[in-house]
Amino acid sequence: MNDLVPDVVDEVLPKGKLQVTYAVGVTVQEGNELTPTQVKDEPQVTWEEEHGQLYTLLMVDPDAPSRADPKYREILHWAVINIPGNKLNLGQSLAEYIGSGPPEGSGLHRYVFLLYxxxxxxxxxxxIDKRTREGRISFSARQFAEKHGLGQPIAGNFYExxxxxYVPILHKSFSG
Structure with a gap:
């Protein structure tokens, strides 16, 4: 599926689907193209939960600075752990949400949501607050999952x- 295997995950995205909806009324639909302007604000994300279960949600861009030259693979765009059920707002934010910011001329980037x-x-x-690059560059969803014993993702979705x-506005907001 769009080379997400092996770029980000070891297996095809799981059967479970994350419902990802942005305030401007657009939804993530397994590879649809959205604009940085449309995805600049944190989306609403829901999934089919198991009662009493904790979850981790990651969002990464494996195509930095471009899909042809992904030397910074992956960029961490969002990380929330210890989410009770599907109450994302009650989870612990490790990395605040930042929207898409692909460099000019770098082509389409994939933005992948993974639920564990x-x-x-x-x-x-x-x-990591939303103005900070440190800790986001060369992140690995695989290594994070392995470190915390998460196994393979149970749900996912992505857009391009x-x-x-909007990208220059986003980039100016970073402090380091």
Whole structure:
């Protein structure tokens, strides 16, 4: 599916589907093209939950700085752990949401949402705010999942985006 295997995950995205909806009324539909302007604000994400279960949600861009030259694979765009059920707002934010910011001329980038079922609560005090690049570049969803014993993702979704006029505004917001 769009080379997500092997670029991001080891197996085809799982049967479970994440419903990802942005405030402007657009939804992520397994590879549809959205603009950075449409996805600049944190989306609503829902999934079929198991009662009493904790989850981890990751969003990554494996195509940095471009799909042809992904030397910074992956960029972490969002990470929330210890989500009770599908109450994303009650989870612990490790990396605040940042929208798509592909460099001008770099073509389409894939933005991948991955949901993992946790076996236990993850103890982690890390927090990356939305103005910080540090801790986001050369992130690995695989290594994160392995470190925390998450196994393969149980649900996922993705969209593609390329440069638009919002990207310079986003890039100016970063402090480091």
């Amino acid at each position: 079922r946790q076996n236990q609560k993850i103890e982690n005090s890390q927090h 985006a390329q440069y638009d006029d």
